Amino acid sequence: MDAVLDEAAGKRARGLDRAFEILDFLRQKRQALKPNEIAAQIGAPRSSVYELVNLLLRNGILEFTGGEGRVYLGRKLYFLGAAYENHFDFTRECETVLERLADETRETAQFCMLDGNKYTVVRMREGARPFRISTDIGQSVPIPWTASGRLLVAHRTDEDILNFIPPQDFRLPGGEWLDPQHFLAEVRQAEREGFFTFNSIVDSFTHCFAVPVMDEEGHAAATLCLVTPRDDGLANRDRYLARLKEAAASLNHAPTRPKRG
Amino acid sequence: MDAVLDEAAGKRARGLDRAFEILDFLRQKRQALKPNEIAAQIGAPRSSVYELVNLLLRNGILEFTGGEGRVYLGRKLYFLGAAYENHFDFTRECETVLERLADETRETAQFCMLDGNKYTVVRMREGARPFRISTDIGQSVPIPWTASGRLLVAHRTDEDILNFIPPQDFRLPGGEWLDPQHFLAEVRQAEREGFFTFNSIVDSFTHCFAVPVMDEEGHAAATLCLVTPRDDGLANRDRYLARLKEAAASLNHAPTRPKRG
DNA sequence: CGTCTTTGTCCAATATACCGTACAGATGAT
DNA sequence: ATCATCTGTACGGTATATTGGACAAAGACG
Numbered sequence: 001m002d003a004v005l006d007e008a009a010g011k012r013a014r015g016l017d018r019a020f021e022i023l024d025f026l027r028q029k030r031q032a033l034k035p036n037e038i039a040a041q042i043g044a045p046r047s048s049v050y051e052l053v054n055l056l057l058r059n060g061i062l063e064f065t066g067g068e069g070r071v072y073l074g075r076k077l078y079f080l081g082a083a084y085e086n087h088f089d090f091t092r093e094c095e096t097v098l099e100r101l102a103d104e105t106r107e108t109a110q111f112c113m114l115d116g117n118k119y120t121v122v123r124m125r126e127g128a129r130p131f132r133i134s135t136d137i138g139q140s141v142p143i144p145w146t147a148s149g150r151l152l153v154a155h156r157t158d159e160d161i162l163n164f165i166p167p168q169d170f171r172l173p174g175g176e177w178l179d180p181q182h183f184l185a186e187v188r189q190a191e192r193e194g195f196f197t198f199n200s201i202v203d204s205f206t207h208c209f210a211v212p213v214m215d216e217e218g219h220a221a222a223t224l225c226l227v228t229p230r231d232d233g234l235a236n237r238d239r240y241l242a243r244l245k246e247a248a249a250s251l252n253h254a255p256t257r258p259k260r261g
Numbered sequence: 262m263d264a265v266l267d268e269a270a271g272k273r274a275r276g277l278d279r280a281f282e283i284l285d286f287l288r289q290k291r292q293a294l295k296p297n298e299i300a301a302q303i304g305a306p307r308s309s310v311y312e313l314v315n316l317l318l319r320n321g322i323l324e325f326t327g328g329e330g331r332v333y334l335g336r337k338l339y340f341l342g343a344a345y346e347n348h349f350d351f352t353r354e355c356e357t358v359l360e361r362l363a364d365e366t367r368e369t370a371q372f373c374m375l376d377g378n379k380y381t382v383v384r385m386r387e388g389a390r391p392f393r394i395s396t397d398i399g400q401s402v403p404i405p406w407t408a409s410g411r412l413l414v415a416h417r418t419d420e421d422i423l424n425f426i427p428p429q430d431f432r433l434p435g436g437e438w439l440d441p442q443h444f445l446a447e448v449r450q451a452e453r454e455g456f457f458t459f460n461s462i463v464d465s466f467t468h469c470f471a472v473p474v475m476d477e478e479g480h481a482a483a484t485l486c487l488v489t490p491r492d493d494g495l496a497n498r499d500r501y502l503a504r505l506k507e508a509a510a511s512l513n514h515a516p517t518r519p520k521r522g
Numbered sequence: 523c524g525t526c527t528t529t530g531t532c533c534a535a536t537a538t539a540c541c542g543t544a545c546a547g548a549t550g551a552t
Numbered sequence: 553a554t555c556a557t558c559t560g561t562a563c564g565g566t567a568t569a570t571t572g573g574a575c576a577a578a579g580a581c582g
Contacts, residue, residue, distance in 0.1 A: 115337065542564100
């Protein structure tokens with residue numbers, strides 16, 4: 001139903017939080033929207049949204065586009081994002097690695113990270129298979145639904161993990177319930193083994209491989225993944241895992257290395 | 262002296278504006294800073310900056326990095342920027358075009374836009390010259406200092422332009438004063454001819470070529486530029502201009518075309 | 523040891539941001 | 553014409569965000 005609900009009801013929301021809620025919402029929708037529509041769909045007061053949208057427009061954070069007063073993410077965000085990318089200079093090497101992975105395996109290769117308390121595909125290289133399996137880039141997916149998810153939270157304590165992941169995210173897309181304790185066990189297994197593989201729980205025909213890309217503190221800053229048809233995945237399991245680990249090793253310090261000085 | 266001064270003195274600043282002031286400041290500095298340093302350098306109250314920084318950290322807009330409590334732009338900004346880039350899908354074609362330009366001319370080719378009321382280099386491809394001339398990507402440069410600047414404000418009225426460009430930006434890096442009326446004349450000339458070239462006024466050895474990339478409203482949404490040694494630029498003027506115009510034509514609708522639907 | 527600077531947290535005062543509500547033009551259906 | 557919906561704007565009350573200043577821990581320096 002409602003995409004977002006705040007901590008407590010009946011409280012005034014902080015402008016800053018509302019603003020980023022608007023930005024995230026636009027990102028999720030991936031299209032320009034009228035302020036009115038935004039207000040209705042995120043359940044925020046119209047007057048507040050109008051005021052915030054105007055502020056963001058003046059700052060270049062939002063832009064008019066698509067006519068009829070519709071707004072979408074603005075150029076300033078692109079510049080800020082580019083500065084981030086430049087500082088944590090992983091994307092260039094990342095593309096190379098993904099390309100090599102996809103070439104070697106002919107499967108879909110992904111570079112994934114957490115976006116807040118959701119999983120998201122940052123970069124992807126589709127494989128040479130006749131049918132292709134792919135999550136859209138930038139979409140937010142519940143952590144428990146993914147193999148990478150096990151690795152990306154592995155540095156946290158059990159309690160921390162359960163506080164971090166929204167409870168409803170343990171409800172799988174088919175409606176089944178994933179036992180959090182079972183999930184935690186898989187997290188610990190993934191942490192021990194340094195990878196995680198399983199038959200996807202969001203569909204019935206893919207197998208997923210995930211290995212962590214470590215930051216300087218030894219946490220999984222990101223993951224490299226392969227998404228394969230089940231029989232291919234099982235048949236080539238050892239080879240795919242080896243390739244993934246090689247690839248991850250080549251990225252391992254990159255995500256946190258500043259470019260200069 | 263002080264990098265930023267608000268409209269009126271002695272007024273309370275809005276959190277949102279302050280927040281983006283912090284983000285812009287970090288981008289300009291291109292390094293992680295402590296909240297204290299930020300407060301001091303942008304002239305904002307320490308307590309406010311601490312509160313805002315914590316808010317931004319919780320939203321993933323800022324991240325701890327570099328130790329000692331230093332913060333820098335966060336992953337969320339990368340995601341938002343990527344969504345912008347995906348929507349206004351110009352960068353892929355842009356890279357191709359820049360590469361071709363640089364190959365054909367062996368000069369430095371740039372893709373430039375406005376960031377607020379400053380000029381900035383968004384993408385760059387360095388030429389094959391033994392010495393390379395380049396502005397750093399993402400740095401903010403006063404509009405009047407650049408050839409592109411003439412094109413990027415050409416859709417505005419004279420009055421509008423003078424209100425838009427901060428007066429101090431007509432002071433050139435050498436200290437000389439650029440007469441705004443002279444600048445406006447060059448803007449109109451650039452608008453008429455559809456390009457602008459000159460011996461750079463920020464150094465004494467380069468020649469700059471700029472042509473506009475038009476958006477759907479017929480405004481210059483961006484520019485393509487060549488930065489060349491003066492003698493080369495003058496010797497190859499016609500050829501370079503022709504190449505640039507071809508390249509710009511191939512991008513002309515791209516900046517505002519949504520990727521899907 | 524004292525003194526100064528840098529760092530982060532805490533707190534109360536008040537300027538104001540957020541929000542509910544009212545208003546009005548545009549559009550479209552009946 | 554009448555009613556309903558969608559759109560953007562305007563305004564006042566009150567909850568609260570912003571802010572200056574106090575406080576303290578942790579160096580740096582002599």
